[in-house]
Amino acid sequence: MIQLSEIRQHFPALNRTENGLPVAYFDGPGGSQVAQPVIDAIVAYMTNGGSNLHGEFATSKETEQCIDRARQAIADLVGAKPTEVAFGQNSTSLMFAVARALSRTWTNEDNIVLSEIDHRSNVDSWITAAQDKNTNVRFIPVDTNTLSLDISELSELIDSNTKIVAVSLASNVIGTITDVAPIVKRAREVGAIVIVDAVHAVPHFAVDFHTLDVDILFCSTYKFFGPHLGVAVIKEALFDSLNVYKLKPAPSYFPDKLETGTQNHESIASLESLVEFIASFGNGNNRREKIVSAYEVIEKHEKVLDQRLRGALAEIPEVTLYQSPYAKTPTIAFRIEKIDPISFCQQMASRYSIYIASGDFYATTLCDKLGITEKGGFIRAGLAPYNTEQEIDRLISATQAIIEAAQITK
Known part of the structure; x- marks a missing residue:
C-alpha cells in the first residue's frame, strides 16, 4: 500500500518549474497529470512491439490480451463487468456514436430529457440525434440558488414517451454531485434509458455502475492520471441490442462493435497499470475493495484542501464563489470583481507558476443562466490528490496579490 503522502513522487510533471518556481497544477478537471506507472506501461507496449488485432503472431495476441486486462481493470x-466496457477516442466521441445508434428508433412523438447543468458533450450528442428524428428535447432545470438540479417536476418531464434521460453525476465546473436515484426511479417507471456522464465523478469518488442502476456511463481516463481515452460502460442487455453504425466486416458482438477502427492500443495497454496505481492507495481482499478504500483516502485528502481553499476565498470581499450547499467535488468555481477571468489566469501562470483555467468549460447553459457568459465565465480551481496545502496557500496568496495590484492601478 502506498501512502497518499508519497503520491507526488509518482508524477514526473510535478517537477516542472517556471520562473524559478515549481508549477502548481489546478487544471485537473480539464485533464490530470499522468502517473509514472502509466507512462512506463505505454513505453513498454511501444518498445516491445505493437500490433493490430486478430493476427496469428505474438504482438497481435499480446495486444488482445492487453485490451482484455484493460476492460477488467x-x-x-x-463496478461493472468487463464485457460492458468499450474504449474510444474520448467520451464526447463515444456519446455521439451511442446517440446515433439509440436514435434509430426515435420518432417525432418521442422526447428525451437532458440537464441544464451538464457539459455540452452530454447535451449536444443527444440533441443532434433528436433533431435528426424531430424528437422533442426537454431539460431538467438548474436551480441557480442551490446550483443543483430542480427535480420537482420530474414526473411531468419524464413520461411514457421519454426515450432517454441523460444527466451528469458531478458537474465539471461547479462540482455539484447529482443524486441520480430519483431520476433513475422515474425513468424506470416509464421504461426510459438512463445515461450518466461520470467524467468528472470518477476522478474524485468511488462509482458503482450496478448500484447506480443506470444503463450507460461515460468516463475519460485522462481525468484520473491516465492517457487520452474515453470509456463507455453499457449494460449487457442494452449493449447486445444496440444497433451501432459500423463497418460491415467489423465485429457485431459487444463491446467490440462500438470500437470503430483501430484503437489507441498503447494507451489501452496502460489502463491496468493506471487502475493498479489507484488501488495501491487502499486496502482490501481484491482490487475492487482496494479501489473503494483508495477513494476514501483520496476524498479525505481532497476535502481538507477543498475546505481550506473555499474558506479562504470566501473571506475575500472581491471574490464570488459559485457553490452548492449540497455534496460536491473539490472543484471550486469563482469570479473576482472587476478582474477578467482570462487576465487572472494569465497572471497566475506568468507571475506565480500556478496553472488555473477560466471560461464556460462547456457548461454553457449554466453560464447563461448565471449571466456570466459575456463576462468570461468562471475561474476554476480543480483539486487533485497530488495537490498540497502549500499549493493551496500559494494560490490564496497569489489571488490576494492580484486583487491588491488591480486596486492600486485603478
Whole structure:
C-alpha cells in the first residue's frame, strides 16, 4: 500500500518549474497529470512491439490480451463487468456514436430529457440525434440558488414517451454531485434509458455502475492520471441490442462493435497499470475493495484542501464563489470583481507558476443562466490528490496579490 503522502513522487510533471518556481497544477478537471506507472506501461507496449488485432503472431495476441486486462481493470474501477466496457477516442466521441445508434428508433412523438447543468458533450450528442428524428428535447432545470438540479417536476418531464434521460453525476465546473436515484426511479417507471456522464465523478469518488442502476456511463481516463481515452460502460442487455453504425466486416458482438477502427492500443495497454496505481492507495481482499478504500483516502485528502481553499476565498470581499450547499467535488468555481477571468489566469501562470483555467468549460447553459457568459465565465480551481496545502496557500496568496495590484492601478 502506498501512502497518499508519497503520491507526488509518482508524477514526473510535478517537477516542472517556471520562473524559478515549481508549477502548481489546478487544471485537473480539464485533464490530470499522468502517473509514472502509466507512462512506463505505454513505453513498454511501444518498445516491445505493437500490433493490430486478430493476427496469428505474438504482438497481435499480446495486444488482445492487453485490451482484455484493460476492460477488467476499468470494470473493477467502476463496478461493472468487463464485457460492458468499450474504449474510444474520448467520451464526447463515444456519446455521439451511442446517440446515433439509440436514435434509430426515435420518432417525432418521442422526447428525451437532458440537464441544464451538464457539459455540452452530454447535451449536444443527444440533441443532434433528436433533431435528426424531430424528437422533442426537454431539460431538467438548474436551480441557480442551490446550483443543483430542480427535480420537482420530474414526473411531468419524464413520461411514457421519454426515450432517454441523460444527466451528469458531478458537474465539471461547479462540482455539484447529482443524486441520480430519483431520476433513475422515474425513468424506470416509464421504461426510459438512463445515461450518466461520470467524467468528472470518477476522478474524485468511488462509482458503482450496478448500484447506480443506470444503463450507460461515460468516463475519460485522462481525468484520473491516465492517457487520452474515453470509456463507455453499457449494460449487457442494452449493449447486445444496440444497433451501432459500423463497418460491415467489423465485429457485431459487444463491446467490440462500438470500437470503430483501430484503437489507441498503447494507451489501452496502460489502463491496468493506471487502475493498479489507484488501488495501491487502499486496502482490501481484491482490487475492487482496494479501489473503494483508495477513494476514501483520496476524498479525505481532497476535502481538507477543498475546505481550506473555499474558506479562504470566501473571506475575500472581491471574490464570488459559485457553490452548492449540497455534496460536491473539490472543484471550486469563482469570479473576482472587476478582474477578467482570462487576465487572472494569465497572471497566475506568468507571475506565480500556478496553472488555473477560466471560461464556460462547456457548461454553457449554466453560464447563461448565471449571466456570466459575456463576462468570461468562471475561474476554476480543480483539486487533485497530488495537490498540497502549500499549493493551496500559494494560490490564496497569489489571488490576494492580484486583487491588491488591480486596486492600486485603478
